[in-house]
Amino acid sequence: MAESDEKTKSKMGRKCPECGGTVFTEDKNRGETVCAKCGLVLKEDFIDRGQEWRAFDAEQASKRARSGAPLTFTKHDKGLTTEIGKGLGELYKVPGKKRAQYYRLKKWHKRLIESKDRNLSFALSELQRIISFLNLPKSVHEKVGRYYEEAVDKGLVRGRSIESVIAALVYAVSRQFDTPRTLDEIAEASGLEKRDIGRTYRYISRQLGIRILPADPKNYVPRFCSMLNLSDKVQAGAIEILRKAKKLQITSGKGPTGVAAAAIYISCVLNGEKRTQREVASVVNVTEVTIRNRYKELVEKLGLEKDVEEKIKED
Numbered sequence: 291m292a293e294s295d296e297k298t299k300s301k302m303g304r305k306c307p308e309c310g311g312t313v314f315t316e317d318k319n320r321g322e323t324v325c326a327k328c329g330l331v332l333k334e335d336f337i338d339r340g341q342e343w344r345a346f347d348a349e350q351a352s353k354r355a356r357s358g359a360p361l362t363f364t365k366h367d368k369g370l371t372t373e374i375g376k377g378l379g380e381l382y383k384v385p386g387k388k389r390a391q392y393y394r395l396k397k398w399h400k401r402l403i404e405s406k407d408r409n410l411s412f413a414l415s416e417l418q419r420i421i422s423f424l425n426l427p428k429s430v431h432e433k434v435g436r437y438y439e440e441a442v443d444k445g446l447v448r449g450r451s452i453e454s455v456i457a458a459l460v461y462a463v464s465r466q467f468d469t470p471r472t473l474d475e476i477a478e479a480s481g482l483e484k485r486d487i488g489r490t491y492r493y494i495s496r497q498l499g500i501r502i503l504p505a506d507p508k509n510y511v512p513r514f515c516s517m518l519n520l521s522d523k524v525q526a527g528a529i530e531i532l533r534k535a536k537k538l539q540i541t542s543g544k545g546p547t548g549v550a551a552a553a554i555y556i557s558c559v560l561n562g563e564k565r566t567q568r569e570v571a572s573v574v575n576v577t578e579v580t581i582r583n584r585y586k587e588l589v590e591k592l593g594l595e596k597d598v599e600e601k602i603k604e605d
């Protein structure tokens with residue numbers, strides 16, 4: 291992609307739903323507007339393409355899920371050596387697909403040893419740490435591992451900190467797999483500035499052809515509900531509110547965490563599980579003003595005013 295096809299500009303009154311940035315890069319070739327700060331692709335002309343991309347990835351993810359757990363790609367030191375050390379006799383007891391994985395792993399392992407690549411080993415332990423800190427699934431862990439290896443092969447990590455590349459990939463992949471983590475959370479887990487992660491993300495994603503779109507608010511609901519100690523009923527209610535809101539396009543372009551927070555809050559009220567807007571705001575890490583605004587929009591446009599008022603009166 292030629293740099294000359296890019297144009298950076300601010301759009302009056304427009305804010306990135308992810309980081310609040312107000313400067314955007316327009317990529318004429320791809321027909322995209324991208325936040326210059328965090329790299330989020332704002333849906334523009336290519337909504338369809340974006341969905342295809344997501345569907346493709348979801349399909350891959352489910353395929354992977356069906357084919358069973360892969361060999362321990364991500365545990366590269368002890369785990370992997372143990373697996374590999376089993377020898378050929380052991381290996382032929384496993385199905386062909388896994389055998390192919392074994393050879394891939396073995397090749398990879400050999401290369402690792404040969405190159406004495408301490409960076410890779412450091413990167414993978416950093417990855418392990420962040421994955422467990424953020425409680426992300428194994429599928430995300432492995433995909434980041436693969437992307438990281440690709441980044442190393444293409445020489446993309448040179449001149450950048452390993453931590454920032456790992457953080458940027460975790461940010462992107464967690465979203466691809468519908469288990470999004472916010473830029474704030476990634477920053478906390480990695481100890482890096484949001485801006486650094488965003489910058490690295492922008493570079494790496496361009497080189498590897500990764501795109502991230504705004505997260506679907508419903509993908510935040512289960513996690514936020516469990517952080518707030520809420521029942522399954524509240525969770526289901528919040529997801530239902532979001533489903534209706536999406537259908538009516540009430541929330542497009544709004545920060546997904548704020549929308550999720552407001553839906554959870556409304557569901558709390560309707561189900562009689564009291565949480566204050568402040569409690570929800572602090573767990574989700576958005577301002578109370580944001581929750582209040584999203585709350586008003588949702589309640590009004592979904593026609594929930596009466597229900598909400600009655601519930602509040604009951605208390």
Ligand SMILES: [Zn+2]
Nearest residue numbers: 306309325328
């Ligand atoms: Zn942004």
